[in-house]
Amino acid sequence: MIKHNQKILIPLIVSFLLVFKSFYGLSQSHTNLKINEILILNENGITNEKAQHAPWIEIFNSAYNSVNIGGFYITDDPNNLKKYLIPKNSQKTIIPKRGYIILWADGDLSQGVLHTSFKLDTSSHFLALVEPNGRKIIDSLTLPKFQPDISYSRKNDGENIWEYKVNVSPGMANSTSNEPSAAQTFIQYDPTGIGMAIIAITVVFIVLILLYIVFNNISKLYSLDMKKKKLIKKGKIEEASVIKGDTTGEVSAAIAMALHLYSEQLHDEENAVLTIKRVSKNYSPWNSKIYGIRQFDRKIW
Amino acid sequence: MEFSGGFFDFLTHHLKQFIEYTAFSNMTIGHIIMIIVGLVFITLAITKEYEPLLLVPIGFGMIIGNIPFYPGLQIGIYEQGSVLNYLYFGVINGVYPPLIFLGIGAMTDFSALISNPKLMLIGAAAQLGIFGAYMLALLLGFSPEQAGAIGIIGGADGPTAIFLTSKLAPELMGAIAVSAYSYMALVPVIQPPIMKLLTTKKERLIRMKPPRAVSKTEKILFPILGILLTCFIVPSGLPLLGMLFFGNLLKESTVTNRLAETARGPLIDIVTILIGLTVGASTQANTFLTTRSLSIFALGAISFVIATFGGVMFCKFINLFLSKDNKINPLIGNAGVSAVPDSARVSQMIGLQYDKTNHLLMHAMGPNVAGVIGSAVAAGILLSFLY
Numbered sequence: 307m308i309k310h311n312q313k314i315l316i317p318l319i320v321s322f323l324l325v326f327k328s329f330y331g332l333s334q335s336h337t338n339l340k341i342n343e344i345l346i347l348n349e350n351g352i353t354n355e356k357a358q359h360a361p362w363i364e365i366f367n368s369a370y371n372s373v374n375i376g377g378f379y380i381t382d383d384p385n386n387l388k389k390y391l392i393p394k395n396s397q398k399t400i401i402p403k404r405g406y407i408i409l410w411a412d413g414d415l416s417q418g419v420l421h422t423s424f425k426l427d428t429s430s431h432f433l434a435l436v437e438p439n440g441r442k443i444i445d446s447l448t449l450p451k452f453q454p455d456i457s458y459s460r461k462n463d464g465e466n467i468w469e470y471k472v473n474v475s476p477g478m479a480n481s482t483s484n485e486p487s488a489a490q491t492f493i494q495y496d497p498t499g500i501g502m503a504i505i506a507i508t509v510v511f512i513v514l515i516l517l518y519i520v521f522n523n524i525s526k527l528y529s530l531d532m533k534k535k536k537l538i539k540k541g542k543i544e545e546a547s548v549i550k551g552d553t554t555g556e557v558s559a560a561i562a563m564a565l566h567l568y569s570e571q572l573h574d575e576e577n578a579v580l581t582i583k584r585v586s587k588n589y590s591p592w593n594s595k596i597y598g599i600r601q602f603d604r605k606i607w
Numbered sequence: 608m609e610f611s612g613g614f615f616d617f618l619t620h621h622l623k624q625f626i627e628y629t630a631f632s633n634m635t636i637g638h639i640i641m642i643i644v645g646l647v648f649i650t651l652a653i654t655k656e657y658e659p660l661l662l663v664p665i666g667f668g669m670i671i672g673n674i675p676f677y678p679g680l681q682i683g684i685y686e687q688g689s690v691l692n693y694l695y696f697g698v699i700n701g702v703y704p705p706l707i708f709l710g711i712g713a714m715t716d717f718s719a720l721i722s723n724p725k726l727m728l729i730g731a732a733a734q735l736g737i738f739g740a741y742m743l744a745l746l747l748g749f750s751p752e753q754a755g756a757i758g759i760i761g762g763a764d765g766p767t768a769i770f771l772t773s774k775l776a777p778e779l780m781g782a783i784a785v786s787a788y789s790y791m792a793l794v795p796v797i798q799p800p801i802m803k804l805l806t807t808k809k810e811r812l813i814r815m816k817p818p819r820a821v822s823k824t825e826k827i828l829f830p831i832l833g834i835l836l837t838c839f840i841v842p843s844g845l846p847l848l849g850m851l852f853f854g855n856l857l858k859e860s861t862v863t864n865r866l867a868e869t870a871r872g873p874l875i876d877i878v879t880i881l882i883g884l885t886v887g888a889s890t891q892a893n894t895f896l897t898t899r900s901l902s903i904f905a906l907g908a909i910s911f912v913i914a915t916f917g918g919v920m921f922c923k924f925i926n927l928f929l930s931k932d933n934k935i936n937p938l939i940g941n942a943g944v945s946a947v948p949d950s951a952r953v954s955q956m957i958g959l960q961y962d963k964t965n966h967l968l969m970h971a972m973g974p975n976v977a978g979v980i981g982s983a984v985a986a987g988i989l990l991s992f993l994y
C-alpha cells in the first residue's frame with residue numbers, strides 16, 4: 307500500500323522528470339542542429355517528390371540522440387524568424403543521431419512536411435534555423451553566390467569551415483573519408499608512443515591524486531578529533547575527554563576475538579554429572595504400522 | 608540426386624557425407640594443440656586452483672571452439688547466426704565487461720583505500736606496464752590501435768582488456784583476452800621474483816600502521832565522488848567506471864542489498880560463464896595460432912613485469928618522503944596491477960615469508976582496488992586517443 311507521503315512524492319518525481327526531460331531534450335537539440343549544406347541552383351542533382359530539381363537545405367544532427375525538428379522555424383528573412391514553421395507530429399522530421407535531413411526550399415507545401423513555404427534563389431542572402439519560441443536562432447548563415455550544381459557546405463559535418471563543393475552530398479557526410487584516423491594521426495606525431503605514455507600516466511596520476519586529496523580531507527572531516535575539538539570549543543570538556551581516538555581494524559578484530567573466545571569458553575567446564583533420562587516409547591496410532599500399510603485381501607492373490 | 612546403384616549407393620553416399628562432417632575429417636594439428644592448451648587450463652584450474660572461475664570456462668571454451676566442423680552449418684563462433692556467435696556478441700561489442708565491473712563494484716570493499724588514500728598513487732604507478740607494452744608493441748610493428756589493446760594486458764584486468772580490445776582491435780580479441788586472463792592466473796608465479804629482486808630484506812620487514820575504521824558516510828561518498836572525479840576527466844572510461852562505482856554504491860548504501868546481492872552473485876556469475884566460454888571458444892586454431900598471437904603473449908608477460916616494477920619502485924620512491932612511522936612496505940607495490948585479489952594475496956604471502964606476524968593483505972587491497980580504477984582510467988585514455 308502506498309503511504310500518504312509517497313502519494314505526494316511520486317507525482318513530484320514524475321513531474322520533475324518530465325520538466326527535466328523537456329529541458330534536457332531542448333538543450334540537446336538546439337545546440338546540436340546545424341545547417342550543413344545548401345544547394346540553390348540544382349540543375350542536375352537530386353529531385354523532389356514531383357521529380358523537380360529544386361533547391362535543398364541539409365540539416366545535420368551532431369548529437370548522439372535523435373532530434374525532432376517539428377515545431378522549429380526555418381527562414382530566409384532575418385526580419386521574420388517565424389517565416390516557416392516545420393510541421394509537428396510527423397515522423398519525417400525526426401533526425402537520427404549523427405544523421406541528416408533534407409528540406410526542399412521550393413515553396414511547394416503540397417509535397418509534404420519537408421518542403422518550405424519559401425523558395426531559395428540567387429537573390430536569397432540569409433538562412434536560419436530558429437527555436438520553437440521563434441526568437442532564438444539555432445544556426446544561421448549568410449548565403450554566398452551560387453553556381454549551378456555546386457553546393458555551399460561545411461568542410462566536415464558540423465564544423466565551422468565552409469566551402470564550395472562540386473561533389474554534393476545531400477543526406478551524407480560532407481567530408482570524404484581519406485583523412486587519417488585518430489590513431490594514425492597520433493602515431494604520425496608520436497611514433498614511439500612515448501608521448502602517449504607520458505600523457506596517459508600523467509592523467510591517471512591526476513585522477514587518482516584528485517581522489518587522494520578529496521578522501522584525505524574527508525577522512526579528516528570525519529575523524530573523531532573534529533568532534534572533540536567542537537566539544538572543547540563549546541566548553542564541554544568532560545564529554546570531549548570521553549571520546550577516544552579511532553578504533554583500528556586490528557583492535558576491533560582483537561576485541562571480537564576476545565568476545566568470541568569468552569563465549570566459547572563459557573561451556574568448557576562441564577559438571578561431570580551424567581544424567582540418564584528414561585526414554586519411553588508410548589503407543590501412538592500415527593506411527594503404527596498397522597495404519598501405515600495398506601491391507602490387501604490375500605484371497606484375491 | 609540420382610543414385611544409380613540403388614539403396615546401397617544411397618547409403619554409402621550419406622555415410623561418406625557424414626564422415627566428412629565429423630571432426631576427425633576436418634582436424635588439423637592446430638586444433639589438437641589448442642585442445643591440449645584448453646586441457647592444460649582446466650588442469651591448472653582444478654589441480655593448482657589458479658583462477659578456476661575463469662580458467663575452467665576459458666579452457667572448456669577452447670575445447671568447444673577447436674572441435675573442427677564442416678563450415679557453413681552455423682555452428683562456429685565466427686559464423687553469423689550461430690548460437691555461439693550470439694553469445695560472442697557481448698564480447699565483441701563490449702557488453703559483458705561493464706556488467707562484470709558492476710559485480711566487482713558490488714563486492715569490493717574500498718575501506719582500505721579510503722583509510723589510507725595515498726595508496727591510490729601506487730595503483731597509478733602500476734599502470735606503467737600498459738604504456739610500456741604499448742611502446743613495445745609499436746616497435747614490433749603493430750598498428751597503434753592494436754598496440755593500445757595489447758598494452759592494456761598490463762592492466763591485469765580481464766574485463767578492461769576485453770572492453771578496450773572490442774573497440775580498438777576486435778581481430779585480436781582471442782589472443783588478448785586469453786593472454787590477460789592467463790597472466791592474471793599466473794600472478795603468483797610472475798610477481799614474487801620481481802618483488803624480491805627489487806626490495807631489500809629491511810624493506811620487506813616494514814610494518815605498516817593498521818588501517819583506521821572507515822565510517823559508513825565515507826564509504827557511500829566514495830563511489831559518488833569517485834565517478835564524478837574520474838569520469839569528468841576521462842569520460843571515455845564511463846562504461847567501466849560508471850558500473851564499478853554504481854555497483855559499489857549498491858553495496859555501501861545498505862538499502863539496496865537485494866540489488867547488490869544480484870550484482871555480485873548471480874549476475875556476475877552468469878556473465879563470467881558467458882565471457883569465459885566465448886573468449887575460450889574464440890581461440891579457433893586457424894585464427895589464434897599465429898606468430899602475432901605469440902608476440903601478444905610475450906608482450907603481455909613483459910607488461911606484467913613492467914607493471915610490477917612500477918608499483919614496487921613507486922613504493923620505494925614514496926618512502927623517501929614519508930616519516931619513519933608511516934613508511935609503506937614495498938611488497939604491496941605489486942598489488943597496484945588490478946588482478947583483484949590475487950596480487951594482494953601475493954603481497955601477503957611474500958610478506959609472511961619474512962615476518963610471520965606481518966600481515967600485508969589489508970594494506971595491499973588499497974593499491975589493488977586503486978589499480979582497478981587506474982586501469983579503467985588508462986583504458987579510457989587509450990580509447991579517447993586511438994578510437
